[in-house]
Amino acid sequence: MSRSSKISVAFGGLLIAATWLYLVLVRPTDWESVGGSTEALITLVGYVAGTIALLVGVLPTLPARTIAIIPVALVLNILLGQVTGSFVIPLYLDAVGTVLVAALAGPSAGLATGALSSVVWALFNPLALPFAAGSALTGWLTGVVIKKGAFKNIFATIISGAVIGLITGAVAAPVAAFVYGGTAGVGTGAVVSLFREMGNSLLASVTWQSFISDPLDKAIVMLIVFVVVKSLPKRTTRALVPQRVPEDVA
Amino acid sequence: MNPLTWIIGAFSMWIVVLGVNKLGLSIAVIIIAQVVAMIRVRNVSVLASTALLSVPALASMALIHMPYSSDGWLIALTLTARFSALMSIFLLAATAITIPELVKSLYRWPKLAYIVGSALQMIPQGKQTLALVRDANALRGRSVKGPVRAVKYVGLPLITHLLSAGAARAIPLEVAGLDRPGPRTVLVEVVEGRVEKHCRWLLPLLAVGMAWWL
Numbered sequence: 001m002s003r004s005s006k007i008s009v010a011f012g013g014l015l016i017a018a019t020w021l022y023l024v025l026v027r028p029t030d031w032e033s034v035g036g037s038t039e040a041l042i043t044l045v046g047y048v049a050g051t052i053a054l055l056v057g058v059l060p061t062l063p064a065r066t067i068a069i070i071p072v073a074l075v076l077n078i079l080l081g082q083v084t085g086s087f088v089i090p091l092y093l094d095a096v097g098t099v100l101v102a103a104l105a106g107p108s109a110g111l112a113t114g115a116l117s118s119v120v121w122a123l124f125n126p127l128a129l130p131f132a133a134g135s136a137l138t139g140w141l142t143g144v145v146i147k148k149g150a151f152k153n154i155f156a157t158i159i160s161g162a163v164i165g166l167i168t169g170a171v172a173a174p175v176a177a178f179v180y181g182g183t184a185g186v187g188t189g190a191v192v193s194l195f196r197e198m199g200n201s202l203l204a205s206v207t208w209q210s211f212i213s214d215p216l217d218k219a220i221v222m223l224i225v226f227v228v229v230k231s232l233p234k235r236t237t238r239a240l241v242p243q244r245v246p247e248d249v250a
Numbered sequence: 251m252n253p254l255t256w257i258i259g260a261f262s263m264w265i266v267v268l269g270v271n272k273l274g275l276s277i278a279v280i281i282i283a284q285v286v287a288m289i290r291v292r293n294v295s296v297l298a299s300t301a302l303l304s305v306p307a308l309a310s311m312a313l314i315h316m317p318y319s320s321d322g323w324l325i326a327l328t329l330t331a332r333f334s335a336l337m338s339i340f341l342l343a344a345t346a347i348t349i350p351e352l353v354k355s356l357y358r359w360p361k362l363a364y365i366v367g368s369a370l371q372m373i374p375q376g377k378q379t380l381a382l383v384r385d386a387n388a389l390r391g392r393s394v395k396g397p398v399r400a401v402k403y404v405g406l407p408l409i410t411h412l413l414s415a416g417a418a419r420a421i422p423l424e425v426a427g428l429d430r431p432g433p434r435t436v437l438v439e440v441v442e443g444r445v446e447k448h449c450r451w452l453l454p455l456l457a458v459g460m461a462w463w464l
Contacts, residue, residue, distance in 0.1 A: 072416035126340030181329035189310025
């Protein structure tokens with residue numbers, strides 16, 4: 001990775017982290033004011049600009065073999081996400097392609113796939129756009145844990161997925177709360193409503209909903225990808241392993 | 251207009267809608283975006299897509315906000331209108347974008363151009379594969395109801411089929427020189443004015459200023 005790429009990735013990562021820290025630490029005075037404009041703008045601009053910087057840094061470093069499978073992953077994310085979204089369940093399953101690329105081609109490829117998935121999907125379903133930073137983080141983190149051995153057995157796979165879900169859920173919660181003022185799905189809305197019934201504030205309810213849906217969702221996604229990777233023909237997996245960037249080999 | 255101008259313009263309008271954050275503006279944006287979309291595409295596809303996204307959002311907002319305060323219905327309505335305005339804007343922009351023009355406008359970033367163009371073209375192919383897998387299961391008389399059977403008999407064949415097709419493209423891409431550094435050119439560039447070319451990147455700043463002023 002060149003110096004300019006490293007700077008771009010560092011800037012993007014810092015911008016997303018700073019946005020999240022600002023929204024969590026410098027909380028709105030009124031916890032119910034999730035529909036406010038300032039927090040919504042900070043979330044949107046911070047996350048989208050950070051994701052663009054990450055893509056500018058990572059994309060040129062990916063070899064053609066990896067680039068070849070990213071569109072497939074994007075299509076998988078969109079199709080599976082659409083199918084799951086049509087059910088009234090608080091799950092998404094829109095990261096199967098992202099995690100698959102992360103497993104086959106490493107964390108950088110996972111990051112680019114996650115981010116681009118939200119950007120391309122936004123042309124049909126604009127709801128996805130502000131979640132690009134969370135999707136990028138999902139791709140990068142799953143790539144890292146798979147590289148460290150998360151796929152050595154089924155239990156490690158499920159636990160890694162659940163832990164990643166907690167982190168990405170925390171990152172996605174400000175988007176759901178501030179940009180959309182809640183959630184946009186009936187299933188997730190019902191879970192948020194349940195938490196409000198228990199006496200939680202709106203923002204806390206949205207965050208708790210993320211902490212329930214996301215770990216379960218990512219654990220299932222990791223499990224699906226684990227099964228797929230184990231059942232893929234060796235010829236296919238060999239053809240997809242990057243040749244030019246040794247650090248990306250999963 | 252260049253597709254990038256439409257996308258950046260839509261993003262800038264998001265900034266205005268979120269920044270101003272008023273029910274009246276959200277409703278005005280929905281109406282204008284839907285009318286322009288209907289004139290452009292001469293059907294109600296954008297309206298239908300917006301409704302498809304907004305109806306679950308309305309149900310969710312009603313569940314979250316209405317039972318917990320006296321003006322919950324107003325909060326739910328305001329947030330749903332804002333949500334629908336955001337969706338309308340981007341869907342309107344999408345009607346003005348064709349895949350070849352979008353790919354041409356991204357020629358300076360060849361890897362990005364390949365990913366975006368290829369993914370957009372593969373979506374119908376992916377849907378077709380999904381239908382084929384479902385048909386194959388139906389012909390075998392195999393039920394795919396329930397999450398485990400759906401993943402096993404629909405999800406896994408879909409993934410392996412699409413992935414194998416993707417893997418087959420890897421070597422041609424290498425041979426075509428996607429990894430080679432250096433600038434790319436296109437035979438016929440996207441038609442755009444000089445002002446548009448140089449000023450579209452200023453639209454988000456203009457939007458921030460407008461949101462602050464309003």
